[in-house]
Amino acid sequence: MRKEPLCEEIAGEGCGLKKVLNIIGGKWKIMILCVIDNNEVARYGDLRRSVYGITNTMLAQSLKDLETDGLVCRTQYDEMPVRVEYTLTEKAKSLIPILLQLKKWGEENL
Amino acid sequence: MRKEPLCEEIAGEGCGLKKVLNIIGGKWKIMILCVIDNNEVARYGDLRRSVYGITNTMLAQSLKDLETDGLVCRTQYDEMPVRVEYTLTEKAKSLIPILLQLKKWGEENL
DNA sequence: CCGTATCCAAACCGATACTG
DNA sequence: CAGTATCGGTTTGGATACGG
Numbered sequence: 001m002r003k004e005p006l007c008e009e010i011a012g013e014g015c016g017l018k019k020v021l022n023i024i025g026g027k028w029k030i031m032i033l034c035v036i037d038n039n040e041v042a043r044y045g046d047l048r049r050s051v052y053g054i055t056n057t058m059l060a061q062s063l064k065d066l067e068t069d070g071l072v073c074r075t076q077y078d079e080m081p082v083r084v085e086y087t088l089t090e091k092a093k094s095l096i097p098i099l100l101q102l103k104k105w106g107e108e109n110l
Numbered sequence: 111m112r113k114e115p116l117c118e119e120i121a122g123e124g125c126g127l128k129k130v131l132n133i134i135g136g137k138w139k140i141m142i143l144c145v146i147d148n149n150e151v152a153r154y155g156d157l158r159r160s161v162y163g164i165t166n167t168m169l170a171q172s173l174k175d176l177e178t179d180g181l182v183c184r185t186q187y188d189e190m191p192v193r194v195e196y197t198l199t200e201k202a203k204s205l206i207p208i209l210l211q212l213k214k215w216g217e218e219n220l
Numbered sequence: 221c222c223g224t225a226t227c228c229a230a231a232c233c234g235a236t237a238c239t240g
Numbered sequence: 241c242a243g244t245a246t247c248g249g250t251t252t253g254g255a256t257a258c259g260g
Contacts, residue, residue: 006144006209016216017140017209023220025135027253030127034116044222055254060223069220081221082260091219098211099116099127105208106126109201110133110179137233154242165234170243191241192240 020095023069028054028062030099033088036072037096041087071095130205133179138164138172140209143198146182147206151197181205 007015013022024030028051035050036042042050047059054062063086066072071092077083088096117125123132134140138161145160146152152160157169164172173196176182181202187193198206 004210006147006206006213007141015140015213016218016220017213018216019220020212020216021131021135021140025131030125030131031117037116048222055256056223057225057255058253061253076222079221082223084222094219095215096116098208098215100114101208102130102212103116103125103127105205106128106130108126109204110126110129158242165236166243167235167245168233171233186242189241192243194242 023065023071024095024099026062028058029066032059032062032066033071033092033096033099036086036088037092041085043086044084047086133175133181134205134209136172138168139176142169142172142176143181143202143206143209146196146198147202151195153196154194157196176202 007017013019024033031051031054032047035047039046044059044063047063048054048056051059063072063074067074070089073087073089075085075087077085117127123129134143141161141164142157145157149156154169154173157173158164158166161169173182173184177184180199183197183199185195185197187195
């Protein structure tokens with residue numbers, strides 16, 4: 001009985017672990033997930049104010065990435081002025097418990 | 111009863127989750143941890159050969175970071191020529207199960 | 221209100237050569 | 241064998257202004 005290897009391919013990008021790190025890494029992604037998770041739903045402006053220091057460039061780009069990766073859902077209401085809401089997908093919600101464990105580990109060990 | 115927040119401080123660097131991502135992020139860190147974990151102990155040259163594409167610069171720097179962060183232990187034997195062995199610390203070993211969950215999530219969802 | 225466009229700075233990463 | 245030094249490229253992030 002062998003141990004389960006952390007990564008099968010040392011080469012890299014195919015590893016599930018590497019993939020996760022790629023989509024939640026970077027400077028702002030987890031903060032954004034965090035704010036949406038705490039509030040259930042967040043508008044662009046909410047995120048802009050809540051994620052301290054973020055610029056339009058990075059917020060827009062990060063949200064687009066997260067949407068592409070299936071972690072957040074964007075809903076646009078064509079009112080005047082327009083309103084856009086962001087929520088977590090089920091996929092993202094299933095990731096949260098693991099992130100909480102990681103967070104706990106970080107608090108205890110770093 | 112409130113939900114546990116993913117991050118307490120939106121500002122950032124104090125969050126346990128952010129800290130973990132900072133120390134295992136980057137291009138090579140998890141590969142290195144992976145190789146050491148799979149082999150129990152690894153020499154510099156083993157890592158050099160196993161982590162496909164890594165250069166001396168990055169390997170040496172990554173190992174130094176990991177040692178500073180308390181994830182790997184460096185042992186030097188002053189033979190001729192010198193031999194250096196890297197192992198995971200207990201701290202790092204306690205992180206592995208969480209990383210495996212993350213990896214599993216990545217494989218199922220990405 | 222919710223973004224995009226452009227341009228610039230900094231961080232990160234890599235190739236090559238060299239050392240104890 | 242196990243690294244360090246230097247330099248240059250690439251990628252990432254930020255400031256500011258503007259557009260639907």
